[in-house]
Amino acid sequence: MxxxxxxxxxxxxxxxxxxxxxxxxxxxxxxxxxxxxxxxxxxxxxxxxxxxxxxxxxxxxxxxxxxxxxxxxxxxxxxxxxxxxxxxxxxxxxxxxxxxxxxxxxxxxxxxxxxxxxxxxxxxMALPDSYVGVLATAKGEPGLIVSSLRRGKVVDLKQLTPVEVPQGKTLYLWRIDKAGAITAVAPLPSGKFTRVTLDEPAEKVFFPAVELAVSLETAGATPAIPTQPFVYRGLCGKLWR
Structure with missing residues (x-):
């Protein structure tokens, strides 16, 4: 067979x-x-x-x-x-x-x-150059897959384990570099398959990242640092030679 x-x-x-x-x-x-x-x-x-x-x-x-x-x-x-x-x-x-x-x-x-x-x-198969993050929940469960073309501005998200988002809150994506510095990326919509548009190409946004993380933040706010514990966190890697 x-x-x-x-x-x-x-x-x-x-x-x-x-x-x-x-x-x-x-x-x-x-x-x-x-x-x-x-x-x-x-x-x-x-x-x-x-x-x-x-x-x-x-x-x-x-x-x-x-x-x-x-x-x-x-x-x-x-x-x-x-x-x-x-x-x-x-x-x-x-x-x-x-x-x-x-x-x-x-x-x-x-x-x-x-x-x-x-x-x-x-x-x-000539797959396009991409950045991909595989994030786990705070309990260690498979949580969220984040992917973006290397020179694109669109981030695709697949939510494997949903988290409750209270009214007035939103998921917020963060980049963590090798020194441990945390930088805001963008608010994220909630849903199994979603996408968000970046202000800059993924190459600039994700190149310094060794990890990605997501916290719950106040909707409409632009926080400089996370105000809540991470609900998702995991490694970020590049898919090209």
Whole structure:
């Protein structure tokens, strides 16, 4: 069967890819398919938004003495039993050792897989240069995706987890640079799919950003600094080489 036409298979493989448990030839085959199928890229982005907040919300854990030897075995640096072959795409989803899963979650949450996937897809499909922010809620849930063409003035927003906006308040977007300085960007409309027009090109607005954040501010105001805690916050990256 052509697995790229089956959403349930795509979703399971994308989850394994982002978690880091899709390994070896299976991972390389999936990455090759990413370059030809936008649906796979969207699935990887979705799972990155789901799993990424784990890196900031879970406390660090001390490793056991036997963890690294188990990681070495699962990485092929020591002999490991070989499972009997099944349908090729099902082999991608076979259970893996706990150590490999733990290592995969660390790698999957620290390494920005979404940027790598988008860059690979861009080489094949000539995707436009863009800035993209993947923001989580204060509870660590996937919250908001912010994207804008590099030289454009329109910002597209996809709200994954809505927040309540009281009457008289509005969502307000902020840029955070590498020094931690916070700069106002623009008020945002509330809704699942919305867009806002910038006063300046995205290249100028988002180039200094390493993070984006959103707070609730008084409607019609132009605050110099956030007056309320952030309801969304996350990394901002550029999608070009």
């Amino acid at each position: 052509n697995w790229t036409h089956h959403p349930s298979v795509i979703d399971r493989l994308a989850a394994a890819y982002v978690a880091g448990t899709l390994r070896g030839p299976a991972r390389r085959r999936f990455e090759a398919a990413l370059q030809r199928h936008p649906a796979l890229v969207d699935a990887v982005n979705d799972w990155t938004a789901r799993l990424g907040p784990l890196h900031t919300t879970l406390p660090p854990q001390a490793t056991s003495a036997g963890l690294w030897p188990r990681i070495a075995r699962s990485a092929g640096l020591a002999p490991a039993p070989v499972a009997a072959p099944t349908t090729w795409w099902r082999r991608w989803l076979d259970p893996v050792p706990v150590a490999a899963l733990a290592m995969g979650l660390v790698v999957g949450s620290v390494v920005p897989v979404v940027w790598q996937a988008r860059l690979e897809a861009q080489r094949e």
